[in-house]
Amino acid sequence: MSWSIRIENLSKQYRIGSTTTTAAELINEKLRKFLLLLDFKKRNRFSSDKPLPSSIAQEGRTVVDASQISPEYPNHFWALRDINLEIEAGERLGIVGQNGCGKSTLLKILSRIVSPTEGLFRFRGRLISLLEIGTGFHGELTGRENIFLNGTIMGMKTHEIKNRLNQIIEFSELGSMIDTPVKRYSSGMYIRLAFAVAAHLESEILIVDEVLAVGDAAFQRKCTEKMLDLANQGRTLLFVSHDMETVNRICNRAIRMSHGRIVGDSKFDTSAASKSSVMDITRDYLRSGAKYKSEQVWPSDKPMIFLNSLKLNRVRLIDYDNKVRSNFNLNETIVVEIDFTIIKETYPFNIHLYLKDSSGRVIFVSMDNHAWQSKKVRPLGNYTERCTLYSPLLNIGDYHIDIEFWPGNALENRLVVNSVVSFELKDGAVNEGVRGNWASDWPNSLIRPQLDWSISTNKKQHLVLKEHELVTEK
Structure with missing residues (x-):
């Protein structure tokens, strides 16, 4: 090739x-x-x-x-x-x-x-790039005008750009905002247009x-x-x-x-x-990277501030004794603690927690929507939210957690912190919990939950080995 x-x-x-x-x-x-x-x-x-x-x-x-x-x-x-x-x-x-x-x-x-x-x-x-926000578009031009500008730079003729114009606008989902100068776009709107242009122009x-x-x-x-x-x-x-x-x-x-x-x-x-x-x-x-990260703190001189309304202070992993840890046994419960401050009453700010394995696969997503009214603006103050990962649930391995702050209906913006904390889950080979009396290596699987089993029988059977045949005696 x-x-x-x-x-x-x-x-x-x-x-x-x-x-x-x-x-x-x-x-x-x-x-x-x-x-x-x-x-x-x-x-x-x-x-x-x-x-x-x-x-x-x-x-x-x-x-x-x-x-x-x-x-x-x-x-x-x-x-x-x-x-x-x-x-x-x-x-x-x-x-x-x-x-x-x-x-x-x-x-x-x-x-x-x-x-x-x-x-x-x-x-x-032809090569077209979608890099950091702010590159490729002229702020004073409208979205529509920037489409033609980028197409011209790519060497496309006007009629070729016109043939793709409706597809670009439809994909971007900007509607009437396409005729607004891009300097007034939110970061999410900008990315919508930028990707639509990059994906539909010839390259x-x-x-x-x-x-x-x-x-x-x-x-x-x-x-x-x-x-x-x-x-x-x-x-x-x-x-x-x-x-x-x-x-x-x-x-x-x-x-x-x-x-x-x-x-x-x-x-x-x-x-x-x-x-x-x-x-x-x-x-x-x-x-x-760092093998495991049990805690991440944002100091006051380098704050993590989102939409001038929320300040993220700390995320950490703790056990039931409030001890910060990054190594846990399968039978131990893990608590994710998130500390933040509302500095301006503007949005509800719901938290989404993503647990991922060492390959980046999402094991599950949890939200605090059931704990906080999703449409109610959060009042000023310091908040501490805890999400408990009950055991036994996961298998052995390395895990990391991403968190997102969603400002309610304003889906164009969100605060994403990837791999904010990480931990290792070990099997102590203790004959309790999900392992029971199984002493060998556990079969490979994505999760290892302890499920309810029930055993019933209506007959007693005794098995004996006679002349290399398996005979059932009733």
């Missing part, structure tokens, strides 16, 4: 701390911009009225070759270092890793937002960063289905997310990054890329 993106020895260096610019750096930046301008003019010689020459389509195009303008400066760090990657046409690549590992930097380079310090990359066809490559977490759950599912549909049509997809369940579902290949390098690639973990190898990569990622 032919390649869609080829990356060779790609590196990106940033200066630490100082924002001042030396003369050498200024010259280097001018030269970099000049090279990018030449490349831009070269690309735009081919207008949307004419197809790209076959040599471009077949051999790929060097976007930036910065190997000759990579002077070494002190007090710099490598955000990316020696990235080598070949992505096949139609491949669905998931990119996972801790914050700061270089995922977004890699996507920005591929999207031609920033240039590499060293190395080069090539791609075939061979689609890059999606961790932006879909802003949208509501229903729209996230809609976007996931659309990405699968696009992948089935042969479009190459690069997808960055901290939601391992979505990565496992969408992608047929995954890489894990750490400290600016690729440290895992499912393509080379098995003889052929498969769902099982993708899950191995996502599982390794979830296990790669």
Whole structure:
């Protein structure tokens, strides 16, 4: 199969701390911009009225070759270092890793937002990116005008954009807001339009960063289905997310990054890329961070404030003795404690708790809607909510918890904290509870609940072994 993106020895260096610019750096930046301008003019010689020459389509195009303008400066760090990657046409690549590992930097380079310090990359066809909120749209233009702007930048003709206009507006679910300047859009509305544009305009490559977490759950599912549909049509997809369940579902290949390098690639973990190898990569990622996190606190000088109304203070795991722990036995009950403060009476703020396993699969979701009236605005004050995970329920393994604060009907915005706490569940092999008198290893299963069993019999039977035959004596 032919390649869609080829990356060779790609590196990106940033200066630490100082924002001042030396003369050498200024010259280097001018030269970099000049090279990018030449490349831009070269690309735009081919207008949307004419197809790209076959040599471009077949051999790929060097976007930036910065190997000759990579002077070494002190007090710099490598955000990316020696990235080598070949992505096949139609491949669905998931990119996972801790914050700061270089995922977004890699996507920005591929999207031609920033240039590499060293190395080069090539791609075939049109490439469209959906990165952080605020990129790609002009705030003073309406949603409709931005659709035409993005299509024109992509090299599409006006009639081609018009043919897709209704599909884009319908998918975004913006209705009459499509003729409102996007600077007045909420973050959720912005993402709706951005994804609709990226998914419906013509391109061979689609890059999606961790932006879909802003949208509501229903729209996230809609976007996931659309990405699968696009992948089935042969479009190459690069997808960055901290939601391992979505990565496992969408992608047929995954890489894990750490400290600016690729440290895992499912393509080379098995003889052929498969769902099982993708899950191995996502599982390794979830296990790669701090082993277990029993408590997370937001100090007063770095508060977690949502919609200027809610301040998240602390989330922790405790046992029945109020002891903070990250290791539990199967027969122990676990309590998730969430402390927050309402600083402005505006929304009801319901809490959703997601329990996920080491592969990112959602074991269950629990909500406090039954405990708090979902339509009643929360009054000012400090709140402590506890969710009890009664035992026995789960199987042995590593688990992490995501929490979400929903502001009632304002589904465009929500506060999501992924992997806020995590814990390990062990089997002490104690002959009690769900294990009973079973002394061997427990069969593999997603959960291990203790269910009610009843035994009844109407006959007594005695089994004896006679001459290698099993005979029943009544």
